[in-house]
Amino acid sequence: MVFVLTLLLAAAAAIAYAALSASVSVWGVLGAAALGFLTGNLLFLLVVIVNALFLKPLGPDEGIEQQHPFSRWLCTQGARWLTDLGGARVRMSGLEKLPEGPFLLVGNHRSMFDPLIVMGYLGKYNIAFVSKPSNLKIPFVGRMAQSAGFLGIDRENDRAALKTILQAADYLRRGVCSMGIYPEGTRNKTREPLLPFHAGSFKIAQKAGVPVAVVCMRGTQNIMKLPLIYRTPVTLEVLELIDAETVKRLKTVELAEHVRALLEEKLLEEPGKEGKA
Secondary structure, three states: OHHHHHHHHHHHHHHOOOOOOOOOOOOHHHHHHHHHHHHHHHHHHHHHHHHHHOOOOOOOOOOOOOOHHHHHHHHHHHHHHEEEEHOOOEEEEHHHHOOOOOEEEEEEOOOOHHHHEEEEEEEHHEEEEEEEEHHHHHOOHHOOOOOHHOOOOOOOHHHHHHHHHHHHHHHHHHOOOEEOOOOOOOOOOOOOOOOOOOHHHHHHHHOOOOEEEEEEEHHHHHHHOOOOOEEEEEEEEEEEEEEEEEEEHHHHHHHOOHHHHHHHHHHHOOOOOOOOO
């Protein structure tokens, strides 16, 4: 929505310039459109900053009782805005497998755009992410993300990581939001389809008693080649929903092996064989 509004503002600025200017030039129209587009983006950033200033600061171990609805909306719109600016053309499939209630989303991780696409295109499922702590220290954005349910996890500190897992499980149990986590722990920058999994990620679903949605994304590593001009094909496919009973019955290592096998099989499949949207 934000991206569309900035385009509309750019078009309005170009039309206004053409209508009010005594002599219209192509460069003048383009300049007015660029100024309108820039103004729209700056206005959105200003709204994010003002919203963050009115939010209560949270400590690293503090959680929330409920989501801040406006922060959640800004996160969703901001994610879609950045995805559109980056030039992604997203095709989705398997969404009918997602439940109406809270769930844990897990998947492969190749780009910073992975969680942005999930938030922007699966907004109605209200998914917040367990992320690295540095993301929640970004000025204004971090505070807003925390109020929307995002959590930081320190994988180098087992005690701190366990606190985050328990907090994420609490959010799911209370229906604050669904949660997303990448079992690889970081972006995969290798030529291998997947990095080793952290099986402990699946404890979140086990402790909360919720299903696990396995999501495969392809093409996100190619985003930003020529933003706004070249649209990068990206696929988001829900491969399987592992029901809550199965999640509780299996060991975390077994869950990790099953999910990894699903993702690896899909990632090694020839491009173009994904399910249609």
